[in-house]
Amino acid sequence: MIRKLIRNAHFFTPVDNGGPLAGNFQGRVASLEHGAMLIRDGLIERIGTEPDMLTDIDSGRIDEEVDCMGKCVIPGFVDPHTHMCFAARREAEFGLRLKGTSYLDILKAGGGILSSVNAVRKTSEEGLLEATLENALSALRFGTTTLEIKSGYGLNTETELKMLSVIDRVRRLTPLDVVATFMGAHAVPEEYRKAPEDYVDLLINEMIPAVSRQGIARYCDVFCEAGVFSVNQSRRILSAAHSAGFGLKIHADEVHDMGAAGLAAELRAVSAEHLLAASHANIVCMAKSGTIAVLLPGTAYSLQKPYARARDMIAAGVPVAIATDCNPGSCFTESMPFVFGLSVMNMGLTPEEALTAATLNAAYSIGMADRVGSLDPGKQADFLILDGGSPAILAYHAGVLPVEAVFKKGERMNTKRNTR
Ligand code: NIG
Ligand code: FE
Numbered sequence: 001m002i003r004k005l006i007r008n009a010h011f012f013t014p015v016d017n018g019g020p021l022a023g024n025f026q027g028r029v030a031s032l033e034h035g036a037m038l039i040r041d042g043l044i045e046r047i048g049t050e051p052d053m054l055t056d057i058d059s060g061r062i063d064e065e066v067d068c069m070g071k072c073v074i075p076g077f078v079d080p081h082t083h084m085c086f087a088a089r090r091e092a093e094f095g096l097r098l099k100g101t102s103y104l105d106i107l108k109a110g111g112g113i114l115s116s117v118n119a120v121r122k123t124s125e126e127g128l129l130e131a132t133l134e135n136a137l138s139a140l141r142f143g144t145t146t147l148e149i150k151s152g153y154g155l156n157t158e159t160e161l162k163m164l165s166v167i168d169r170v171r172r173l174t175p176l177d178v179v180a181t182f183m184g185a186h187a188v189p190e191e192y193r194k195a196p197e198d199y200v201d202l203l204i205n206e207m208i209p210a211v212s213r214q215g216i217a218r219y220c221d222v223f224c225e226a227g228v229f230s231v232n233q234s235r236r237i238l239s240a241a242h243s244a245g246f247g248l249k250i251h252a253d254e255v256h257d258m259g260a261a262g263l264a265a266e267l268r269a270v271s272a273e274h275l276l277a278a279s280h281a282n283i284v285c286m287a288k289s290g291t292i293a294v295l296l297p298g299t300a301y302s303l304q305k306p307y308a309r310a311r312d313m314i315a316a317g318v319p320v321a322i323a324t325d326c327n328p329g330s331c332f333t334e335s336m337p338f339v340f341g342l343s344v345m346n347m348g349l350t351p352e353e354a355l356t357a358a359t360l361n362a363a364y365s366i367g368m369a370d371r372v373g374s375l376d377p378g379k380q381a382d383f384l385i386l387d388g389g390s391p392a393i394l395a396y397h398a399g400v401l402p403v404e405a406v407f408k409k410g411e412r413m414n415t416k417r418n419t420r
Contacts, residue, residue, distance in 0.1 A: 011073050
């Protein structure tokens with residue numbers, strides 16, 4: 001048994017009452033000054049004020065002490081939406097978008113997601129693993145301790161299974177907790193361009209059963225968008241995934257209002273993601289069904305679009321989470337501090353609301369809240385020491401890394417570049 005004492009900390013943690021925080025509770029963050037936390041074998045045993053804790057702890061039984069010098073300590077970030085398993089960057093496409101070509105026009109012309117599909121199909125599993133590890137370890141340096149990664153650059157059974165196997169190997173090879181999502185419905189591959197319904201049939205009859213047998217993915221996600229998958233196709237795919245035991249997610253109303261947020265509510269999806277163009281009526285439906293809004297402000301930044309209406313969602317009672325969307329096309333960042341800053345400055349979240357969004361609500365959106373997302377006894381000791389006095393430092397000290405130390409299951413991570 002190893003016991004560690006984290007002391008002289010100013011803890012900020014969302015309050016976990018057994019569900020994601022919504023409405024007036026979105027920013028329900030406990031602040032505990034002069035705090036101490038006792039860790040036993042990587043799990044939080046107790047957390048409280050230092051004088052209270054020290055009176056009952058026998059210091060002879062502490063293996064290691066960490067003095068936080070009064071700085072702000074928060075739960076490790078949970079990034080619940082990434083596509084960081086990819087083989088090649090798309091910098092030239094970024095250049096085209098800056099000159100005015102739209103994201104969906106690039107996809108229509110066989111670029112975008114489809115160019116990533118060509119790269120992933122050509123790359124060996126080992127090569128893909130190397131590239132994905134690099135992204136995941138970069139995220140860890142920026143304070144992400146739990147991560148979701150989607151497949152969706154294979155678009156045939158063999159390559160989707162290869163991607164999911166890589167995602168599982170990232171889980172085993174790094175200290176991160178990694179949750180895998182199957183996203184074979186990320187685009188219609190070139191070979192089915194003339195018969196998209198046949199691809200939907202392939203997803204339902206072959207791919208979903210194969211992914212289920214493989215046993216790695218927990219969720220199934222669909223890109224419900226004009227020119228990609230319609231609401232009816234998305235409903236068919238997600239219903240099949242639900243019957244096969246997957247949790248449901250939807251890339252909903254990212255560019256156009258398709259009514260996909262309403263579909264997420266109808267299917268009781270755990271989350272609807274993006275929502276830049278979601279209608280108010282469907283936001284209200286999401287509040288009723290308890291569907292979490294996973295917002296990706298880095299994508300609005302990178303696509304130069306208006307941000308999701310986070311304040312309306314919070315006012316309607318929808319629990320809000322935030323994520324990077326890390327991918328080589330619509331948003332290339334693995335930095336949760338960057339996304340945190342955008343949420344506060346451009347979506348109007350308070351720092352406390354953004355903290356809940358980046359930790360506890362994010363953990364609920366990928367089924368990990370029993371283990372991570374807040375500093376509560378029984379959960380893993382995943383936490384960050386920030387170079388500041390409150391979570392606001394993440395928005396205030398912009399464009400740099402205000403994360404001074406990253407701890408995963410009580411272990412301090414080496415956050416220097418090019419080290420593993
Ligand atoms: O979340 N919208 C679809 N999928 C990703 C982008 C993937 C890509 O461009 O490679 C997104 O924006
Ligand atoms: Fe995405």
